Amino acid sequence: MTEPATSRPAGRPVEIDERIAAYKGVWVFIETERGHVHPVSWELIGEGRKLANTLGVDVWGVILGPQGEANIAAANEAFAHGADGVYLMEDPILAEYRTVPFNKGLCNLVNTYKPEILLLGATTLGRDLASAVATTLATGLTADCTALAIDLDTHSMAATRPTFGGSLLCTIHTLKARPQMATVRPRVMAMPPKLSDRTGKIVNVALGMQEQDIITKVLDYIPDRNQDQAQLAFADFIVAGGRGLGKVENFRLVTDLAAVLGAEVGGTRPLVQGGWIPQERQIGQTGKTIRPKLYIAAGISGAIQHRVGVEGADCIIAINSDPNAPIFDFAHYALVGDAMKILPALTEAFRNRLSVNRKTI
Amino acid sequence: MHVVVCIKQVPDSAQIRVHPVTNTIMRQGVPTIINPYDLFALEEALRLKDQFGAKVTVLTMGPKMADQALRKALTFGADEAILLTDRAFAGSDTLATSYALSSAVAKIGQTDPIDIVFCGKQTIDGDTAQVGPGIATRLNLQQLTYVSKIVSIDKDARQIVVHRRAEGGVQVLKTAMPCLITMLEDTNHIRFGTMADAFRAARYTLTEWSATEAGVPDVTHCGLRGSPTVVKKVFAPTAKTVKATPIAGDTPESLSQTLIDTLFSAHPGLQEDLESRVASNSQGA
Numbered sequence: 086m087t088e089p090a091t092s093r094p095a096g097r098p099v100e101i102d103e104r105i106a107a108y109k110g111v112w113v114f115i116e117t118e119r120g121h122v123h124p125v126s127w128e129l130i131g132e133g134r135k136l137a138n139t140l141g142v143d144v145w146g147v148i149l150g151p152q153g154e155a156n157i158a159a160a161n162e163a164f165a166h167g168a169d170g171v172y173l174m175e176d177p178i179l180a181e182y183r184t185v186p187f188n189k190g191l192c193n194l195v196n197t198y199k200p201e202i203l204l205l206g207a208t209t210l211g212r213d214l215a216s217a218v219a220t221t222l223a224t225g226l227t228a229d230c231t232a233l234a235i236d237l238d239t240h241s242m243a244a245t246r247p248t249f250g251g252s253l254l255c256t257i258h259t260l261k262a263r264p265q266m267a268t269v270r271p272r273v274m275a276m277p278p279k280l281s282d283r284t285g286k287i288v289n290v291a292l293g294m295q296e297q298d299i300i301t302k303v304l305d306y307i308p309d310r311n312q313d314q315a316q317l318a319f320a321d322f323i324v325a326g327g328r329g330l331g332k333v334e335n336f337r338l339v340t341d342l343a344a345v346l347g348a349e350v351g352g353t354r355p356l357v358q359g360g361w362i363p364q365e366r367q368i369g370q371t372g373k374t375i376r377p378k379l380y381i382a383a384g385i386s387g388a389i390q391h392r393v394g395v396e397g398a399d400c401i402i403a404i405n406s407d408p409n410a411p412i413f414d415f416a417h418y419a420l421v422g423d424a425m426k427i428l429p430a431l432t433e434a435f436r437n438r439l440s441v442n443r444k445t446i
Numbered sequence: 447m448h449v450v451v452c453i454k455q456v457p458d459s460a461q462i463r464v465h466p467v468t469n470t471i472m473r474q475g476v477p478t479i480i481n482p483y484d485l486f487a488l489e490e491a492l493r494l495k496d497q498f499g500a501k502v503t504v505l506t507m508g509p510k511m512a513d514q515a516l517r518k519a520l521t522f523g524a525d526e527a528i529l530l531t532d533r534a535f536a537g538s539d540t541l542a543t544s545y546a547l548s549s550a551v552a553k554i555g556q557t558d559p560i561d562i563v564f565c566g567k568q569t570i571d572g573d574t575a576q577v578g579p580g581i582a583t584r585l586n587l588q589q590l591t592y593v594s595k596i597v598s599i600d601k602d603a604r605q606i607v608v609h610r611r612a613e614g615g616v617q618v619l620k621t622a623m624p625c626l627i628t629m630l631e632d633t634n635h636i637r638f639g640t641m642a643d644a645f646r647a648a649r650y651t652l653t654e655w656s657a658t659e660a661g662v663p664d665v666t667h668c669g670l671r672g673s674p675t676v677v678k679k680v681f682a683p684t685a686k687t688v689k690a691t692p693i694a695g696d697t698p699e700s701l702s703q704t705l706i707d708t709l710f711s712a713h714p715g716l717q718e719d720l721e722s723r724v725a726s727n728s729q730g731a
């Protein structure tokens with residue numbers, strides 16, 4: 086599908102290619118907020134490693150934050166996950182996330198060391214920062230990618246993401262600008278293995294800003310009390326329902342099965358829009374991406390925006406009355422039938438099976 | 447006080463067609479609505495009109511038919527509406543879009559200085575959340591994304607305090623106006639417009655700007671030409687090569703039995719996991 090190399094416009098000025106060739110290496114923004122590294126950073130280092138191996142270049146992490154030992158710990162974690170080096174920018178100004186100093190710091194690094202690819206997590210911080218950086222550098226940014234690869238013909242990154250319509254994916258390239266930027270949502274990419282004896286270089290770079298030059302001030306930070314939010318993304322067992330359940334009362338069938346399995350519950354976007362379940366239980370492109378060992382989906386059609394959020398599951402069981410439902414294209418086990426009848430039977434069967442075995446222990 | 451709300455007209459349904467040559471999405475013939483995320487931004491702006499008598503200008507970039515979205519915004523109570531429309535904008539990615547929109551915002555501000563630019567968190571068709579920050583960066587506005595609440599505004603000191611959603615909590619930010627706010631969803635409810643606004647919207651003459659009229663400095667930065675990202679292909683996801691294993695059974699009970707047997711023989715680890723979870727759960731109970 087990629088353009089044959091010969092289709093490149095012959096008259097393209099040489100200096101553009103030279104300018105682009107000056108950019109080398111894959112960078113991952115290591116998102117630290119209040120001393121805590123967002124795990125999406127390690128997932129991206131794993132992904133960045135693969136791109137870098139294809140290109141034959143190095144992977145560098147970028148850490149922006151206040152001075153502290155946590156930065157060295159984060160750098161070592163980055164090496165263990167596959168980074169070759171870390172650019173470390175320490176300044177008290179960077180203690181709390183604010184767009185202006187983070188944008189300036191990251192853009193300065195890019196302009197000095199010229200990476201060809203820059204990846205960030207699609208978190209509130211990552212999206213805010215990535216947009217500002219891409220605009221400042223006038224380069225291409227592809228949001229919420231579900232797959233990243235290198236197109237060897239054009240030597241560019243092929244960034245794939247779902248597109249509007251519920252059934253299509255598109256692959257986006259940035260050909261004439263650098264760095265090629267992309268954000269990826271947490272849990273979309275697998276966590277790479279950790280090799281604790283891997284080491285790497287740390288390069289310290291100064292931010293060079295004064296606090297009085299920054300207009301936005303952080304007055305306070307109110308941590309969420311509700312720790313419920315993080316659960317779904319990291320749960321091993323999840324049961325979810327969709328519009329096929331018919332009415333909100335039937336969602337209890339999902340909750341019942343989840344209770345027997347000790348699983349978390351989730352649902353599709355229409356259920357959130359209909360007020361059946363809270364937003365933090367939405368699974369999919371605009372909700373949570375999940376990677377459980379077992380995912381049971383009842384009355385869910387399997388639209389692309391849902392699919393991209395669940396494809397990382399080890400095992401998917403789908404219950405749907407329509408034998409042609411798209412979910413059967415990516416589920417592992419297909420139960421064709423009425424979810425309102427199958428869910429209670431399945432709940433009972435699991436209850437019996439799991440409790441019988443327990444008694445024999 | 448003057449606030450500008452950037453809105454986008456988006457297809458209402460999941461119907462989609464892709465231009466076979468340019469690989470851009472063709473939007474003709476699909477019913478349209480105001481991007482639902484933008485309504486939270488519009489309502490927040492209208493509250494500033496209630497509270498401070500702010501003037502609310504709505505701005506959209508799109509085809510001529512995007513005037514419907516603007517007219518709809520007027521029925522909710524917006525004061526002025528500007529449609530940025532030009533062939534030069536066709537095929538814009540987020541960088542080119544923020545370029546065109548920021549030119550128009552700057553032009554609006556020349557006649558009536560702007561205190562706040564509002565955007566929705568993202569659109570339902572593009573879903574990138576990149577255009578708002580793009581405008582802020584270009585116009586050097588203080589960037590406040592994912593705002594869940596405007597806590598206070600000091601008109602005279604031109605300062606604003608907001609709650610911004612972060613990953614594990616909420617930042618309380620204080621900054622100076624002019625600023626750009628992207629509103630988080632479910633932070634308010636768009637009001638019912640009044641009859642008076644409905645009549646005014648129907649009679650209102652929209653301002654329509656071409657790229658030149660909007661003061662766009664360089665049209666080569668607009669549209670497909672000005673977009674660094676190139677859509678190389680649009681495709682349907684492939685079905686897994688191994689199809690889902692169909693589970694057969696005459697009754698829901700036998701279906702369930704067969705599923706569990708098949709599942710546990712194929713994934714013995716899963717069975718152990720579940721058993722130990724259930725065992726530890728019931729001990730705790």
Ligand SMILES: Cc1cc2nc3c(=O)[nH]c(=O)nc-3n(C[C@H](O)[C@H](O)[C@H](O)COP(=O)(O)OP(=O)(O)OC[C@H]3O[C@@H](n4cnc5c(N)ncnc54)[C@H](O)[C@@H]3O)c2cc1C
Nearest residue numbers: 251327328329353354369370371372384385386390406424
């Ligand atoms: C930009 C964008 C972002 C989106 N983000 C997300 C997202 O993050 N997450 C998400 O989930 N969606 C998202 N969507 C919506 C997505 O496109 C689908 O509309 C949605 O996933 C469909 O939800 P559903 O499967 O519950 O409903 P439907 O598509 O209506 O499917 C219902 C299914 O239930 C089956 N059914 C009916 N009756 C029964 C029965 N008695 N027993 C068993 N099965 C039955 C039907 O055969 C059907 O397959 C997004 C859409 C857009 C445009």
